Amino acid sequence: MRKAGAQIKLGAFLTATGQHIAAWRHPDVKADAGIDLQEYIRVVKIAERGKFDMMFLADNAGIWDRELESDGRSSRAAYFEPITLLSALAAVTERIGLVATATATFNEPYNVARKYASLDHLSGGRAGWNLVTSANEAEAYNFGFDVHLAHADRYARAREFAEIVIGLWDSWEDDALILDKEGGRFFDPQKLHMLNHKGERFTVRGPLNVPRTPQGRPIIVQAGSSEAGMDLAAWCADVVFTAQPALSDGIAFYKELKERVRKVGRSPDDLKIMPGLSPVVGRTREEAQAKFQELQDLIDPVVGLGLLSSMxxxxxxxxxxxxxxxxxxxxxxxKGRLKVLKDTAARENMTIRQLYTRIAGTRGHNLVIGTAKEIADQMEEWFTSEAADGFNIMPQALPGSLSDFVDLVIPELQRRGLFRREYEGSTLREHLGLSWPHTRHALARDGRNAKPDAAE
Ligand SMILES: Cc1cc2nc3c(=O)[nH]c(=O)nc-3n(C[C@H](O)[C@H](O)[C@H](O)COP(=O)(O)O)c2cc1C
Structure with a gap:
């Protein structure tokens, strides 16, 4: 049962021209929005007007083979590196959280810890790291490998990687900076800590050269739904993104993951589960259906089949x-995504063409086409049935689908008391209702047990 007054959390999954693979061909969409800062500024301001908790940028460290093999028909071959982009967007926004993806498979933890800590300072406490393990095999070819690392190895590496990143974010205690000009003490050496990590894959001394950040640590998002993905999330994530196409799947996933969170000694409220939701909203259901069909008619079969093959x-x-x-x-x-595809195809006895047409706008996430009331009804149902603490909203074509959602669905959610009317806090952690993350050093000194995510 939800507590009285509980509210939905919302992320805006902003992909260049939009989630739909044909969005770039739509007359109202700027085809090269993925490499146009002004377009991103326009879009993030719409999301901030809607009081979204956060905007989210996905990322791959390389072009998918499907894009290369599309005979030049895929728009997903050109977009900005997300931390660089969010650093620019931090300067033109005030409240919305800024979440960027970085893979643990082809990065070094020190660099990741440093960049996100910097983004947290630049944005006044609004940074989040979407920790992924790279589903895209082609990334491996850019980092000295002929084949992709095995799934289990990627997750084992991700676990050690995250331990280091969190440890580095705890390098500086909250009050380590003294800034005493007269006494000549910049920082308190007792409150700056080495990490001295020596593990199976990494050796990192630390400390980090960025002090404690405005929200303590940046928020960690995790988006893998396999067994290993859920275990990693249960251990360290503040937010989980997931593709759950039907309510029953959503309820089962939610229950399973919250149980894993409990098992590692964390409170289930410490982790917010946010399935993807791809809304197509119209003033009538027919209008919404027509908007969706306009995009569907632009699908190129080569791109559609390529997307399905790679997913x-x-x-x-x-x-x-x-x-x-x-x-x-x-x-x-x-692994999580293949299961979603199989389940969707089996449920409706779908052909390959029907399935790629179905996922062209959603990638296996939940598609809802209808009026604001119908979409809000479904969100409310998922929220009250404990299939979701919030949603990662995936607009089909930008900026139109996002402004439709903000202008039509958000007021409906607000009327129902399900979503904020104004930002109350200033950091992403506050928007999400998450508690302050004490450093392991402060906890040890106070005689309190370090939380599991702070274990050495
Ligand atoms: C909403 C969402 C966004 C994701 N974004 C990315 C991404 O940007 N880059 C990436 O490599 N993987 C991304 N993934 C994939 C997962 O994070 C994960 O690495 C992959 O699904 C393999 O994990 P699994 O086998 O545990 O499902 C995303 C998944 C979801 C559900």
């Missing part, structure tokens, strides 16, 4: 496109 982790070009979606074996990319 499934199998080349589907050898299968009859109007035949059933095959029963594919597990593979080394995203």
């Amino acid at each position: 499934a982790g199998h080349d589907l070009s050898g299968y009859p496109v109007d035949g059933p979606f095959p029963d594919l074996p597990d593979n080394n990319t995203g």
Whole structure:
């Protein structure tokens, strides 16, 4: 049961031209929005007007093979590196949280800890790190590998990586900076700590050269739904993004993950579960359906099949496109996503073409086409049934689908008391209702047990 007055958390998943693979071809969309700062500024300001908790940028450290093999038809080959972009957006926004993806597979933890701590300072406490393990095999080719690292290795590395990042964010205690000009003491050496991490994959001495950040530590987001993904999230994430196409799946995932959070000794409220939601909103259901169809009619079959192949982790070009979606074996990319595809296809007995047409706008996330009331009804149902603490909203085409949501759905949620009318706090941690993360050093000194995420 939800507590009285509990409210939904909202992320805006902003992908260049929009989530729909054909969005860039829509007449109202700027085709090269992925490399246009002014467009991003326009869009993030719409999200901030809507009082979103955060905006979210996905990322891959390389172009997917499907983009390369699309005969130049895919728009997803060109976009900004997200931390650089969010640093620019920090200067033109005030309250909205800024979450960027960085992979633990092809980075060094010191660099990641430093960049996100810097972004947290630059933005006044609004930074978040979406910790992923890289589903895109082609990233490996940019970092000295011929083949991708195995799924289990990527998660083992991610765990050690996150331990180091969190440890480095705890380098400086809250009051370590003294700034005493007269006495000549810049910082208190007792309150700046070495990490001295020596593990299976990394050796990092520390400390970090960025002091304690405005929200203590940047927020950690995790978006893997496999067993290993859920365990990593239970241990360290503040927010989980996930693709849950149906309410029953959402309830089962929510229950399972919150149980894992409890098992590691954290409070289930410390982790917010936010499934993706792809809303197409109209003043009538027919208008919404027409908007969606306009995008669907622009899908290029080459791009659609390429997207499905890479999400499934199998080349589907050898299968009859109007035949059933095959029963594919597990593979080394995203295990969570293949399951969603299989379940969706099985539920509706779909062909390959039907499935790629279905995911072209949603990538396996929940698609809702309707009026503001219908969309709000569904959000309320997911929230009250404990399938979601909030949603990662995935606008189909930018900026139009986002402004539709902000102008039509958000006021409906506000009327129901389900969403804030104004920002109350100034940091992302405050928006999410998460508590202050004491450093392991402060906890040890006060004789309190370090939380699991602060364990040495
Ligand atoms: C909403 C959402 C956003 C994601 N964004 C990224 C991303 O930007 N880059 C990436 O490599 N993986 C991304 N992923 C994939 C996962 O984080 C994860 O690395 C992948 O699904 C494999 O994990 P799994 O097998 O545990 O599901 C995203 C997943 C979801 C649900």
